Amino acid sequence: xxxxxxxxxxxxxxxxxxxxxxxxREEMQxxxxxxxxxxxxxxxxxxxxxxxxxxxxxxxxxxxxTPLSEAAIAGIAVGASAFGLRPVAEIxxxxxxxxAVNQIVNxxxxxxYRSNGDWHCPMVIRAPFGGGVHGSLxxxxxxxxxxxxxxxxxVVVPSTPYDAKGLLKAAIRxxxxxxxxxxxxxxxxxxxxxxxxxxxxxxxxSSIRREGKHITVISxxxxxxxxxxxxxxxxEDGYSAHIVDLRTLYPLDKETIVTAARKTGKVLIVHEDNKxxxxxxxxxxxxxxxxxxxxxxPIRRLCGPDVPAMPYNPVMExxxxxxxxxxxxxxxxxxxx
Amino acid sequence: MMGDNLDLKTEIKHRLLGLSDQQVxxxxxxxxxxxxxxxxxxxxxxxxxxxxxxxxxxxxxxxVGAAYALNQSNDFLCPYYRDMGMAIVFGMTAKELMLAxxxxxxxPNSGGRQMPCHYGSKQNRILSTxxxxxxxxxxxxxxxLSGSIMGEAFVVLTSFGDGASSQGEFHExxxxxxxxxxxxxxxxxxxxxxxxxPYNKQVASESIAARASGYGFPGVVVDGNxxxxxxxxxxxxxxxxxxxxxxxxxxxxxxxxxxxSSDDDDRTYRTSEEIEEAKKNDPILSFSRYLKExxxxxxxxELDMHERIEHEVDEATEYAERxxxxxxxxxxxxxxxxxxxxxxxxxxxx
Numbered sequence: 301x302x303x304x305x306x307x308x309x310x311x312x313x314x315x316x317x318x319x320x321x322x323x324x325r326e327e328m329q330x331x332x333x334x335x336x337x338x339x340x341x342x343x344x345x346x347x348x349x350x351x352x353x354x355x356x357x358x359x360x361x362x363x364x365x366t367p368l369s370e371a372a373i374a375g376i377a378v379g380a381s382a383f384g385l386r387p388v389a390e391i392x393x394x395x396x397x398x399x400a401v402n403q404i405v406n407x408x409x410x411x412x413y414r415s416n417g418d419w420h421c422p423m424v425i426r427a428p429f430g431g432g433v434h435g436s437l438x439x440x441x442x443x444x445x446x447x448x449x450x451x452x453x454x455v456v457v458p459s460t461p462y463d464a465k466g467l468l469k470a471a472i473r474x475x476x477x478x479x480x481x482x483x484x485x486x487x488x489x490x491x492x493x494x495x496x497x498x499x500x501x502x503x504x505x506s507s508i509r510r511e512g513k514h515i516t517v518i519s520x521x522x523x524x525x526x527x528x529x530x531x532x533x534x535x536e537d538g539y540s541a542h543i544v545d546l547r548t549l550y551p552l553d554k555e556t557i558v559t560a561a562r563k564t565g566k567v568l569i570v571h572e573d574n575k576x577x578x579x580x581x582x583x584x585x586x587x588x589x590x591x592x593x594x595x596x597x598p599i600r601r602l603c604g605p606d607v608p609a610m611p612y613n614p615v616m617e618x619x620x621x622x623x624x625x626x627x628x629x630x631x632x633x634x635x636x637x
Numbered sequence: 638m639m640g641d642n643l644d645l646k647t648e649i650k651h652r653l654l655g656l657s658d659q660q661v662x663x664x665x666x667x668x669x670x671x672x673x674x675x676x677x678x679x680x681x682x683x684x685x686x687x688x689x690x691x692x693x694x695x696x697x698x699x700x701v702g703a704a705y706a707l708n709q710s711n712d713f714l715c716p717y718y719r720d721m722g723m724a725i726v727f728g729m730t731a732k733e734l735m736l737a738x739x740x741x742x743x744x745p746n747s748g749g750r751q752m753p754c755h756y757g758s759k760q761n762r763i764l765s766t767x768x769x770x771x772x773x774x775x776x777x778x779x780x781x782l783s784g785s786i787m788g789e790a791f792v793v794l795t796s797f798g799d800g801a802s803s804q805g806e807f808h809e810x811x812x813x814x815x816x817x818x819x820x821x822x823x824x825x826x827x828x829x830x831x832x833x834x835p836y837n838k839q840v841a842s843e844s845i846a847a848r849a850s851g852y853g854f855p856g857v858v859v860d861g862n863x864x865x866x867x868x869x870x871x872x873x874x875x876x877x878x879x880x881x882x883x884x885x886x887x888x889x890x891x892x893x894x895x896x897x898s899s900d901d902d903d904r905t906y907r908t909s910e911e912i913e914e915a916k917k918n919d920p921i922l923s924f925s926r927y928l929k930e931x932x933x934x935x936x937x938x939e940l941d942m943h944e945r946i947e948h949e950v951d952e953a954t955e956y957a958e959r960x961x962x963x964x965x966x967x968x969x970x971x972x973x974x975x976x977x978x979x980x981x982x983x984x985x986x987x
Contacts, residue, residue, distance in 0.1 A: 335786055361786050367816065372775050372809035379715070379779020382764055385786065387779075402806070406769050407776070415757050415765035416748030417971040451972050475974035 310496040317487040319461035319494055320350045320426070323468035324388060326498065328358055331386060334472055337364040337373055338390030338426075347392055348428060348487055370396050374403035374425060381423035382411060386472055394429035394481060395441045408477040409452030424471045428484035429457075430522055430572055432621045435484075437609035440617075442521075442573035444481050448550040448582065454478045454503055455550040459524040461492040463547060466501030474503060483522040483572075490525065506553040508560065512540035515635050516560045518583055519570040520546040523622050527570055530628035539635040549579050557583055558590040565596035568634050572622055575603035597637045602630040651931070654869055658933050664705055664864050665928055666942060668697040668921055671722040673943075673950045674734050678753065682899040686958070687738050691754045691898040693721040695862075698920030699826050699889035700796075701726055702864030706871035707794060714763045715777035715795035717770065718754045719826065723796065728761040731949045735957035742963040749963055771797055771804035774823070778810045781819035792875045796824040800831025802845045811886065815852035818883030822874045823849075825886065826861060828893035833906040849886035861889030862920040865927075892918045 314322070328334045335358075336351055342365035345352030355363040366373050370391055377387040391397050397404070404425065412420040431440030447455050456471060456478055458464040464482065471478035509524065510531055519527045524545050531541040544560045546552070561567045567587055569580035584599040602622065604610075610620045651661045671693050678690040693700065700722030704714065709727050716723050721734065733745050740749035745758045747765070757765025764780065766773045777795035784791050801807060802825055814821045825845045829836040842848065849856025855877075859870045867889050874885035892915035896903040903912065928934035934942075 333787075364782075367809075367812055369809040369813060371806050372778070372813045375772070375775025375806060375810065376779035376782055376813065379764070379776035379781075380783045380786075381779075382776065383713075383780045383783040385783045399805075402769060402772060403775065406767050407772055410767065411765060412973070413971050414747050414751050414755075414767065415759075415971075416744075416746075416750060418745070418759045419757065419765045420974065454973075 311493045312496060313491055314461055314494050315488050316461050316464050316482070316490045317348060317350060319465040320468060320482060321352060322494070323465040323472070324351065325354060325357070327469055327472045328354070328362065333384065334386040334388065335362040335364065336388045336390065337366050337376065339366055339368055339392045341365060341390050346390060348484065350390065350426070370400040371403055374400035375407065377423040377425065378403055378407045378411065378421050381421040381477070382419050386422055388424045388426060388472060391425055391427040393439050394427040394443045395438045397425070397427055397443055404447070404453070404477070404479070405450050409450045412476065413452055420475060421477045422475050424468070424478045424480055426468075426480045426482065428487070429481045430483040430485055431610040431617065432485045432522070434612065434614070434617065435610070436612035440610035442571070442604070444479075444549055445573055445578045447479050448579055450550075452476065453550065454548065455481070456503055456548050457481045457483070457520045458547060459483070459486065459521055459545050460490065461494050463501050463507070465494050466499050467503065467547065469498075470500040470503050473500065478503065481521070485522050501547070504548050504551060504553055506547050506556040507545045508543065508556070509545045510541060510543040512542035512564070514539040514541065514564055515566045515568060515631060516542045516544065516564045517568045517570060517631060518544040518546060518557065518560065520549065520579075521572065523570045523572050523627070526622055526624045526627045527631075529624040530631050533624075533628050534631050534635065537632060537635070539632070541631060546579070546583070552582065552586060554586050554590070557586055561587045562591050562594050565594055566634050566637065567595070567599045568630055569599065569601045570603070570622065570627055570630070572604050574606045575601055576606045578603055597634065600630065600634055602627060651865055654865060654872070656865075656868070660705075661865075661928065662933055664701050664868075665924055665934070666946070667701045667705075667722060667725045668864065668924065669943060670731060670946050670949070671697045671701070671725055672921055673946050674731055674953070675721060677950050677954055678738050679899065681738065681954070687753065689752050689899055690738065691718045691752070692895045693719045693754075694895045695828060695892045695915065695918070695920065696720075696826050697722045698864040698924060699824070699861035699867050699891050702867030703794060703796070703824055703871045703889070705864070706868045706875055707792060709762070711791050712762065712875070713777070713780050713791060713793045715766065715773040715780070715793060716756050716763060717766060717773060717797050717801065718768065719798070720756060720796055721754065724756045724761070724763060727763055729756070729758065731953035732956055735950075735953040736960060739957040739960065741957055741960040742967070743960050748967070770801035771806040773797070774801075774807050775810040775813070777821050778814045778819060781814065781821045782817065785817065785819060790879060792820045792822060792878045794822040794824055794871070796826055798831065799825060799827040799829060799836060799839055799845060800834070802848075803831075803839055811848075811852045811884070814884045815854050818881065820878035821884040822871060822878065823884060823886045824871070825888045826891055827888050828891045830893055830897070832897040832901060833903070844888055846886055846888040852884070852886070854884045854886065856886040856888070858888045858890060861891035862918055862923060864920065864924060891920075894919065
């Protein structure tokens with residue numbers, strides 16, 4: 301029973317995409333400097349409906365349907381954020397960020413540094429990434445690793461609705477450019493509890509999703525959910541997994557990673573992006589540098605195959621994608637080592 | 638009294654534009670200052686004291702005339718690496734330019750991090766610029782869009798070379814600005830060369846200004862060797878932008894009497910006759926003649942002015958050469974904001 305004299309913090313179960321929408325809407329209500337721009341974000345409300353209803357609520361000056369023009373979207377966000385506004389740009393699919401890379405890497409990431417702290421770019425670029433949705437080569441890519449050796453940028457990948465909302469709010473309030481990657485398979489598949497009150501999840505902090513003592517599994521995005529599911533099955537084999545959700549891919553939360561690796565001495569890194577040059581390589585290097593002698597086994601990685609992109613044909617797509625079975629097998633192999 | 642025997646046409650020109658005699662002398666002074674700082678940088682480069690420069694020579698009239706037509710305490714610049722004349726009109730001093738030339742800690746553009754001539758200073762309303770040509774053009778559109786969102790009235794001028802007009806970012810930015818009728822002035826300083834590649838291998842249309850019609854706004858070609866012509870075009874564009882009339886593309890045709898940069902050798906791709914011709918079109922000489930014909934300048938006052946500017950450049954050079962380098966480990970600073978806003982987390986307006 302609702303008793304108005306009591307302090308209540310309401311919690312609602314919502315989908316991942318609703319969490320993104322709530323964060324955008326609440327930040328735009330809170331701060332008139334915040335605006336969104338991107339392809340189809342206005343009348344259509346975004347192809348994934350992240351900005352649904354926002355044109356009506358905030359008007360066309362703050363919810364801007366842009367031309368098909370990713371370099372302009374990113375470059376305009378650079379200019380607007382340098383001026384002092386808080387643009388949240390949507391790149392419709394992460395694959396399309398490639399035509400905006402100059403603005404992201406040469407401009408947004410370097411503005412603070414090259415101006416000796418005089419100018420900076422508090423901007424966010426949101427982009428759906430990842431596959432398993434019959435998206436083929438150009439609607440399925442995981443592009444995050446490319447941006448994870450660019451000091452000046454922050455790269456964030458939430459895996460739950462709670463984190464999506466809290467991290468997006470943190471990204472919008474951040475003083476530096478943040479790339480915010482949302483796994484598109486999570487949008488409607490993943491639901492979770494989100495408080496109605498205002499909160500943020502700090503950028504740069506990873507999260508322990510499950511405590512365990514036999515193996516440490518480090519993941520992010522959709523793959524994290526496969527890891528959690530596999531961990532439940534692994535319990536039946538008598539092994540418990542200690543699970544880290546990276547949440548921020550750049551800069552990495554080295555402390556949490558190393559502490560988690562030390563805890564079990566056996567590490568598996570799981571991501572959908574292909575293995576070579578992926579985020580997992582840097583995570584493995586950090587562990588090797590910091591606690592090599594405390595490991596009981598070589599660090600392992602389970603990742604997408606090293607091919608240019610994800611095929612459309614469903615059999616080949618499934619071959620590319622990770623799933624709970626593949627992850628379970630890799631976890632069991634490591635646990636039994 | 639000076640100015641009594643004005644040629645009628647001469648008088649009409651700057652006064653009809655609403656410029657006082659003092660203002661045209663200020664324009665000339667800014668042009669000469671840019672030239673003399675630039676010439677000194679070449680000397681310092683050839684003497685082995687500074688590793689690099691990219692020259693403003695031949696562009697001074699276009700730059701100073703354009704910047705002078707704006708409101709320097711309200712409008713914004715997103716310039717490119719030749720725009721020393723613009724930076725001067727927006728308040729950058731000889732000393733500051735020399736600090737950048739020597740890449741010293743006090744350099745307000747970048748604290749010595751960027752190559753010389755990469756202008757940027759919040760205090761002077763100049764957004765920091767990179768070396769990637771046309772990257773600054775969408776930034777100007779973003780600043781103008783911000784003004785539109787927040788209900789602030791100002792104009793943003795962005796400048797670039799003829800080579801940069803081939804970049805996709807120029808097109809994307811112009812297209813967006815046209816759609817939203819934003820108060821942006823796109824100023825192309827066409828010196829007819831992109832390093833070594835001549836205009837006819839860069840552009841198929843008869844002018845760069847002609848492209849404006851494709852973006853739904855006016856495009857004009859002006860004589861970039863005449864600061865008053867450029868002033869007039871930019872003033873008209875700025876007035877239109879302030880009335881809500883949207884962007885303008887202005888192509889100021891200039892000459893480049895020197896190589897692209899201190900590392901370039903233009904004798905490998907231009908004839909000496911052509912370079913001599915470019916030098917004859919020197920906008921500083923022609924504007925000096927104009928001011929003399931108008932009776933605003935004579936040999937003696939001109940010499941005085943040049944000497945004072947030389948002295949200013951001498952002092953700036955001496956100061957900058959002696960100024961401190963940044964501490965080596967300062968290379969680690971200003972990657973991200975620190976708690977407490979230590980990395981210059983000042984907002985210009987909001």
